[in-house]
Amino acid sequence: MNNANGPTGLERFINGILPENPTYRQVLGMCPTLAVTAGMAPAMTMAGAVMFVLICANIMISIIRPLLKPHLRILVFTLTIAAFVTLADRFLAAYMYEMSKQLGPYVPLIIVNCIIICRCEVCASKQSVRAAAADALGQSFGFALGLASIATVREILGSGCWFGLRVLPDAWPGWVVMILPPGAFLTLGLLMGAVNWIAQARKASPA
Amino acid sequence: MRLQYIKEAWLVLVLGVFFGGALAGVHYQLGDRISRNKLADTLSQVPMLVSGSADSEPAQVGGMLVYRAMDEAGQTLGWVLPAGGPGFADRLELLIGLDARAEKITGLYVLDQKETPGLGNRIVEQIWRGQFKGTQTDRAIKLVKTAPGENQVQAITGATISSQSVTDIVNRSVRDFRAAMDEANK
Numbered sequence: 001m002n003n004a005n006g007p008t009g010l011e012r013f014i015n016g017i018l019p020e021n022p023t024y025r026q027v028l029g030m031c032p033t034l035a036v037t038a039g040m041a042p043a044m045t046m047a048g049a050v051m052f053v054l055i056c057a058n059i060m061i062s063i064i065r066p067l068l069k070p071h072l073r074i075l076v077f078t079l080t081i082a083a084f085v086t087l088a089d090r091f092l093a094a095y096m097y098e099m100s101k102q103l104g105p106y107v108p109l110i111i112v113n114c115i116i117i118c119r120c121e122v123c124a125s126k127q128s129v130r131a132a133a134a135d136a137l138g139q140s141f142g143f144a145l146g147l148a149s150i151a152t153v154r155e156i157l158g159s160g161c162w163f164g165l166r167v168l169p170d171a172w173p174g175w176v177v178m179i180l181p182p183g184a185f186l187t188l189g190l191l192m193g194a195v196n197w198i199a200q201a202r203k204a205s206p207a
Numbered sequence: 208m209r210l211q212y213i214k215e216a217w218l219v220l221v222l223g224v225f226f227g228g229a230l231a232g233v234h235y236q237l238g239d240r241i242s243r244n245k246l247a248d249t250l251s252q253v254p255m256l257v258s259g260s261a262d263s264e265p266a267q268v269g270g271m272l273v274y275r276a277m278d279e280a281g282q283t284l285g286w287v288l289p290a291g292g293p294g295f296a297d298r299l300e301l302l303i304g305l306d307a308r309a310e311k312i313t314g315l316y317v318l319d320q321k322e323t324p325g326l327g328n329r330i331v332e333q334i335w336r337g338q339f340k341g342t343q344t345d346r347a348i349k350l351v352k353t354a355p356g357e358n359q360v361q362a363i364t365g366a367t368i369s370s371q372s373v374t375d376i377v378n379r380s381v382r383d384f385r386a387a388m389d390e391a392n393k
Contacts, residue, residue: 067218075219083226087233094237097244101319176325 006127009134016138023146024195028114033147034184036106040163043151044144045099049088049107051140054116055133056084061124062132068125077120078111085110115143153187154178248318249274249289249302256304256314257285269387276304283307289318290380295368297321299330301376305344309385312348315339315377327369335363335370339377344385347378 007015022028032050036042057080061068068076089107092100100107110116119139124132155161158178160168177183246265253263253276260276266286267273274287288303297320304314315336322328329335338360342348348358350371355361362370 064218064222069215069218072215072219076222079219079222079226083230086230090230090233090237090241093244094240097241097248104321179325180323 006123006131009131012123012131012135013138016135016142017145018142021142021146022115022139023143024192026118028118029143031109032106032113033150034181034188036103037147037151037154037184038158038179039155040148040151042099042102043147045092045096045103046106047140047144047147049092050110050113050115050143052088053081053084053110054119054140055136057081057116058119058124058132058136059129061120062127062129065125073125074117077117081116082111115139149191150184150187153191154183158183252302252316253287256287256302256316258313260284263287268384269390271384271387273384285313286384288380288384290376292372292376292379294320294372295322295327295366299372299376301373303377303380305381305384309381309388310344312339312342312344312377312381322369323366326363327366329363329366330369330373344381348374350374
């Protein structure tokens with residue numbers, strides 16, 4: 001399907017994963033990126049919740065896009081996102097109570113996650129449902145990848161585990177700093193530096 | 208002019224009503240389950256807090272909502288008090304186990320906390336909160352920095368405020384509960 005006014009669904013999907021990765025390229029959604037990446041389990045639950053909200057919001061906005069008024073569009077986006085976030089939050093509290101306790105306020109805070117409102121504005125309010133859904137999928141995979149990379153480094157260095165399973169020998173002391181907030185900033189900074197370095201190296205070498 | 212406003216805003220209004228209705232429906236479906244989760248989390252701790260208890264139920268004692276721990280025959284073995292207050296980072300939610308006459312603390316459990324990982328969050332460790340077990344309730348428990356004596360609890364190094372907060376919450380709720388019990392037994 002061709003969209004005269006933007007990239008196709010497939011392009012949107014691929015762009016979201018690496019070329020326009022929400023964490024490393026757009027630098028959006030930093031609050032959950034820093035806050036819930038002390039372990040893989042909370043990070044992946046957060047990625048799942050964001051995926052649900054992003055897909056639902058993108059599809060919903062794309063369906064009602066002919067009705068949107070330019071000056072009221074942000075209000076409609078926020079309303080839609082808030083409804084789906086509350087749904088996800090209640091669902092977690094009902095079926096994954098322990099995880100919901102662990103994520104605390106960060107699930108309701110998805111409402112202000114800029115990735116979602118950005119996708120509504122950039123893609124869903126202008127393109128077909130199919131392109132919007134593909135865009136949401138790509139961006140959520142990109143976000144999950146961003147969270148997973150940071151959570152992997154922090155959980156392994158901080159507690160010697162990955163997804164709660166021990167991967168380093170018991171003698172590993174566990175760097176407490178990696179579990180604490182500074183560890184999030186350190187890891188994000190170093191990984192982002194690495195991503196930029198690789199990108200530049202690739203650009204410099206003739207393809 | 209008025210009509211103009213409605214024409215502009217009708218989508219927001221319709222969506223507001225629609226989403227509001229959808230969320231009310233979700234709450235109607237899941238609300239019970241969520242409150243059952245919270246209650247189950249609390250009740251599952253009762254056997255650890257009051258040893259030998261086979262069953263428990265919510266109870267009102269002098270206006271305080273507590274949990275009564277019972278043996279097989281339904282005799283009161285002890286009480287579990289839900290208690291909360293400010294910690295170092297955020298609110299602490301505790302469960303305090305007491306014997307049947309509220310003379311001794313039989314256990315302490317941290318239901319919810321967001322204290323500093325590696326320091327303050329060590330209040331959840333059995334080895335620390337176990338110090339409260341066996342303390343007398345006729346006088347306040349004292350927090351000390353050296354080896355604890357009678358009715359004393361040793362603070363966690365580097366987490367004095369978290370330790371003090373737990374101790375304060377325990378002392379206050381136990382005192383309130385003893386007063387409530389005296390009131391109820393009058």
